[in-house]
Amino acid sequence: MSPQILVVDDETDMEALFRQQFRRELRAGRFELAFASSGSRALEILSAPAGNDIILLLSDINMPGMSGLELLSSTKAARPDLPVIIITAYGDAETQRRSLASGADGLLPKPIDFCALRADVARRLERREECP
Structure with missing residues (x-):
């Protein structure tokens, strides 16, 4: 199965945006995108057998129910x-400090710089191919 990137955001238009921005990579089969509209749904996806194919989780910080920081904590406990x-x-300093202190590997401000994100994803895929 192809590696997957899980995007967690309660805004429904984010799926179409990510699919449009990564259309070339998706068509080429470099990776697949999975989507969850809540932190609890994301945890269900991660705990399913196919969750092992997820190589990166991108999560909004402000969501109803479980926040992105709560999801981060639960994710790092299960999959450090x-x-x-x-x-x-x-993108204020306090949000960045709290995110990084909770184990985030980075902070991506909105509007999303898809060029930078695409480069980050490409680096992660290359590292994965080098070390299977």
Whole structure:
């Protein structure tokens, strides 16, 4: 199975945006995108057998129910090796400090710089191919 990137965001238009931005990579089969609209749904996906194919989790920080920081904590407890990048419209120093202190591998401000994200994903895929 192809590696997967799990995007967690309660905004329904994010799926279409990510699919459009990564259309070339998706068509080429470099990876697949999975989506969850809540932290609890993301944890269900991660705990399913196919969850082992997830190589990166991108999560919004502000969501109803479970916040991105709560999801980060639960994810790191279950899968400490899984990189998690927090997406936020609030790129202030306190949000960054809390995210990184909780184990985030990075912070991605909105609007998302897809060029930078694409480069980050490409680096992660290359490392994965080098060390299967």
